[in-house]
Amino acid sequence: MVHPPSFFVLGEFMAFESDALIDRQQLKRRLLFWRVVAVAALVLAAVVAVPHGGEIGGGSHIARYKIQGTIGDGQEQIEALDKLGRDGSVAAVLLHLDTPGGAVGGGEGIHDAVEHLAKIKPVVAVMDGTAASAGYMIAVAAPHIVARDSTLTGSIGVILEAGDISGLLDKIGVKAEQLVSGPLKGQPSFTQPLSTGGRDYLQSLVMDLYDQFVGLVARGRHMDPAKVKTLADGRAYTGRQAQSLGLVDEIGGEPEAIKWLQAKRNVATGLPVRDVLKGTWADRLVQSSLDTVFVSAQRSLRVDGVWALWQPSVTRE
Numbered sequence: 001m002v003h004p005p006s007f008f009v010l011g012e013f014m015a016f017e018s019d020a021l022i023d024r025q026q027l028k029r030r031l032l033f034w035r036v037v038a039v040a041a042l043v044l045a046a047v048v049a050v051p052h053g054g055e056i057g058g059g060s061h062i063a064r065y066k067i068q069g070t071i072g073d074g075q076e077q078i079e080a081l082d083k084l085g086r087d088g089s090v091a092a093v094l095l096h097l098d099t100p101g102g103a104v105g106g107g108e109g110i111h112d113a114v115e116h117l118a119k120i121k122p123v124v125a126v127m128d129g130t131a132a133s134a135g136y137m138i139a140v141a142a143p144h145i146v147a148r149d150s151t152l153t154g155s156i157g158v159i160l161e162a163g164d165i166s167g168l169l170d171k172i173g174v175k176a177e178q179l180v181s182g183p184l185k186g187q188p189s190f191t192q193p194l195s196t197g198g199r200d201y202l203q204s205l206v207m208d209l210y211d212q213f214v215g216l217v218a219r220g221r222h223m224d225p226a227k228v229k230t231l232a233d234g235r236a237y238t239g240r241q242a243q244s245l246g247l248v249d250e251i252g253g254e255p256e257a258i259k260w261l262q263a264k265r266n267v268a269t270g271l272p273v274r275d276v277l278k279g280t281w282a283d284r285l286v287q288s289s290l291d292t293v294f295v296s297a298q299r300s301l302r303v304d305g306v307w308a309l310w311q312p313s314v315t316r317e
Contacts, residue, residue, distance in 0.1 A: 060089055060090075060268070061089060061091065061272045061273065062091055062094060062274070063084055063087075063094070063275075064093075064273050064276065065080065065084065065276040066096040066275075066276075067096070067097050067098075067135070068096075068099060069099060070100065071106045071110070071135070072103055072106050073105065074110040074113075075106075075109075076278070077110045078109050080276060080278070081113040081117050082113060082117075084121070085116065085117045085120045085121060090121060091271055092121055092267045092271075093121055093124075094124055094126055094254060094258070094273065095142055096126045097125060097128065097131040097135050097138060098128040098135075099134070099138075100135065100155075101136075101137075102135075102308070104209055104307060107137040107138055107308055108137065108216075114138055118141065122261050122265035124145075124261060125138070125142035127145065127147035127148065127151040129150075130151065130152045131152075131153045133156070133308040134307075134308040136153050136155065137216055140217050140220030142220075144250070144257070144260050145247075145248040146249065146250045146252050146254075146260070147239030147248040147251060147252075149239050150239060151239035152239075152310070153236065153237055153242050153248065154237040154247060156217060156228070156234070157210060157213070159308070159309060160202055160206050160307070162194075163190050164190065164191075164192070164193055165190060165191060166191055176192065178192055183195070183197060184198055186198075187201060187202060209308075213232070214232055223246060231245055231247065236310055254273070258273070
């Protein structure tokens with residue numbers, strides 16, 4: 001019997017192995033495709049299941065809503081608080097604050113939204129690391145405020161800052177001409193020093209906003225405005241100091257806030273606490289990266305905005 005040369009057998013074997021490898025790669029590609037389809041289907045189902053805006057649905061629960069970082073126009077927070085008021089599954093709201101403050105208008109808007117929400121559902125403000133200036137403005141809209149011993153709060157006041165590079169321009173021989181319709185229209189200006197009239201005018205704006213801030217604190221804390229003014233010289237307080245002054249109600253955290261809701265607002269025991277999420281996960285990832293840079297740059301460049309913001313790094317006489 002004549003056997004074929006061994007290299008023919010080897011060639012047939014190698015050809016078989018090549019076909020098998022190709023088939024296996026094709027099978028892997030098909031499996032990968034269906035895996036991707038399955039994952040996409042799960043993600044789509046999750047998106048459909050979670051209500052728009054990122055809130056976690058389900059039965060009756062306590063919503064945990066966080067306001068963090070520097071406050072801007074407040075529109076996102078106002079809309080979220082309004083939605084919580086209309087959500088029938090939300091039995092109460094834990095309003096967590098960790099903010100040094102920010103724009104006066106944004107703080108006022110969120111304050112009003114919290115005040116409105118508190119007329120519909122039980123609300124407790126829970127101060128975390130910092131709840132100062134406009135952050136405290138928001139807190140006083142809640143009927144009960146809980147703070148840590150070490151929380152930094154208070155800093156009741158308003159600040160308006162404007163840069164002036166006119167001295168630098170003089171040194172380099174550049175003159176900026178400004179045409180205005182009235183003597184106060186160009187105040188403040190980045191290229192002109194404040195006039196005496198401009199300074200008095202802007203100071204009157206700041207003091208009017210300050211009086212509004214004091215009024216919100218007096219109403220929310222049931223204090224005499226004159227008493228609030230003795231505490232409202234811009235200084236920050238620790239949570240322990242703030243409690244002794246009547247600016248917060250209780251020392252503690254979320255457990256103490258929940259106990260108050262159960263004891264004083266008849267919120268059922270054993271309800272789960274669920275976070276109110278903001279937007280999609282991609283939105284939150286991008287936003288957390290851009291918030292600080294964007295707000296800081298905006299604040300540095302604008303000269304027509306007023307702020308209720310605690311900034312311990314700035315020394316003033």
